[in-house]
Amino acid sequence: MRVLVGSASGPSDLAGLYAAPRTPWLRVNMVSSVDGAATGESGKSGSINNAADKVVFDTLRSLADAVVVGAGTLRDEGYRPIAGTPLVAVSRRGSVPPRLRDAAPGSVLMATCAAAEGLAEARSVLGAEHVLVAGDDSVDLALVVAALHDRGLTQLLSEGGPTLLASLLAADLVDELDATVVPRLVGGSGPRIVTGPPVEVPLTLHTLLEEGGTLLARWLTPRGAD
Numbered sequence: 001m002r003v004l005v006g007s008a009s010g011p012s013d014l015a016g017l018y019a020a021p022r023t024p025w026l027r028v029n030m031v032s033s034v035d036g037a038a039t040g041e042s043g044k045s046g047s048i049n050n051a052a053d054k055v056v057f058d059t060l061r062s063l064a065d066a067v068v069v070g071a072g073t074l075r076d077e078g079y080r081p082i083a084g085t086p087l088v089a090v091s092r093r094g095s096v097p098p099r100l101r102d103a104a105p106g107s108v109l110m111a112t113c114a115a116a117e118g119l120a121e122a123r124s125v126l127g128a129e130h131v132l133v134a135g136d137d138s139v140d141l142a143l144v145v146a147a148l149h150d151r152g153l154t155q156l157l158s159e160g161g162p163t164l165l166a167s168l169l170a171a172d173l174v175d176e177l178d179a180t181v182v183p184r185l186v187g188g189s190g191p192r193i194v195t196g197p198p199v200e201v202p203l204t205l206h207t208l209l210e211e212g213g214t215l216l217a218r219w220l221t222p223r224g225a226d
Helices: 011-017 051-063 071-077 119-126 141-150 162-170
Strands: 002-005 025-033 066-070 087-090 108-112 131-133 155-158 176-182 204-211 214-220
Touching (some): 011 051, 051 176, 066 162, 071 087, 087 141, 119 131
Parallel strands (some): 087 108
Antiparallel strands (some): 176 214
């Protein structure tokens, strides 16, 4: 793995390359094809990622206090609890994905809103202390992030999906975008890494890695570059 842009000594210290400059910090990790597809023909990001992406994926998880993911992505990608790191499911409906319902207490948190249809069930499945109610009719992501910080979870990693990334950007909560581009063309009408109303967020390139044609970029938003 070559460092094309960056000041670190080399790829042997990926944790150093990706270390957050301060706390709190919120980064989002996404993968896409050269033509911008966020998923392959299976409808999952796992169908386009590769070994180089997996190395950075694992590094970012090792640095995170919690991993924040939209409920739809949790279901579509078949997420299971992450050993040693709380998984935060963001859902307007308060629905706990099936593969997370038997998680150990505290390994899965639910971030939802007061009007969520599944609020009572989420509290029953996960425990009331593990359900964060943020907002009345929709999930207030700023309140979610603040509540996680209050729990000491200050290094936050989001793995999307595209709709959650759009909402995090719109709320000006993202410090860093880690974007992998795999050397593939996919075509079709699948989602991009950001899906939703238009957003305008200039980015500053911090680090660029290359492995076998895969480009792994660390971009800072204006919030993260300050």
